[in-house]
Amino acid sequence: MASLDIIEERSDPAVQRIIDVTKHSRSVVKTVLIEDIEPLLQSIRAGVEFAEVYGLDTAPPPAELLEACEKRGIRVRLLASALANQVFKAEKKPKLFGIAKVPRPSRFKDLADRTGDVILLDGVKIVGNIGAIVRTAFALGAAGIVLVDSDLPTIADRRLIRASRGYVFSLPIVLASRDEALQHLRESGLRPMVFEADGDHTVGDLGAIDERIVLMFGSEKTGPSGALTDIAAESVSIPMNPAAESLNVSVSAGIALHARARRNLGA
Incomplete structure (x- = not known):
């Protein structure tokens, strides 16, 4: 040059x-x-x-x-x-x-056209956590991410671009209201599974599920909203030392995506 x-x-x-x-x-x-x-x-x-x-x-x-x-x-x-x-x-x-x-905003249709699982983050507002989840989701084959109540007006946020190391443009990230997310979950036919402290399944069970699922996470303090929890027929927990209060949401998402990596990357 x-x-x-x-x-x-x-x-x-x-x-x-x-x-x-x-x-x-x-x-x-x-x-x-x-x-x-x-x-x-x-x-x-x-x-x-x-x-x-x-x-x-x-x-x-x-x-x-x-x-x-x-x-x-x-x-x-x-x-x-x-x-x-x-x-x-x-x-x-x-x-x-x-x-x-700034690329056009992603839509729910962009998620439907892909083969991996969908990550839904409800009330996760710390940009560093969102950016870390974006990088992990891309690396481990997720279809994309839905952000509900994130306080981000656009994914073209300099903090998010830095935190995701630029991967924010490499997979669909949909900014949605809670009502829009609920409607998508009802219409998509995808199997929603919410992460809670005392779940029906452990994260180790996820590897045996051979279909696309929605992995739903809330903030560390409050968890997912009641409306999103209600629509999920199944819940998942991550075994951990009972003396530990909780895991960082980006760590939880990483553990879940790793459990689903063989299916998502293979698809």
Whole structure:
């Protein structure tokens, strides 16, 4: 790849584009800033559309990223460090980032078109937990994730992109109201199973189920809502030391997905 152009003038249109995407007050989110090598690479592999990718003049992008951008026809330029200090001001200055178009929101139909299990998170609001579950769900063959009452207005949230290492664009993630989730569960024909402390099954039983299921998790404090618990005819528990109060929801989801990995990855 040829030597990279350096953006040194504030008048360059890219500078305003970067400033706009970092504003916290945007009412409509059409573009997002994706930073760091792994999230950038995974987003590119997932087919996310980029305006440009940027490095700093003091820290050029690694060859792996340059090759990935070249294959996709994504322009890469360097931002002068002095200009980057002006643009990001009090924010943490990323050494490597891109401006991407936010993909269309996933729909329940996107889950129906896939073969793996569905993860439903009810009232899980900690973005780090959601991001960890996204990575695990992708790695272990889940069809996608439904987020109910997550407080996220979009999956193109910079915190979620960082926490998921960019895998948030690699599988369908549906933001739904509780009523929408309930309707989908009724219409999909999938077998819903809710995780509770004293379940009908243990997590070890999940490997023998040879059909798609919905694995439902609530927050650590309150668990799933009553409406979602009621629609699940079966419950699952994870054997654990009774002296331990609970498991982190991302750990619980990981244990469940591992138990289902042979079926989901095989499918």
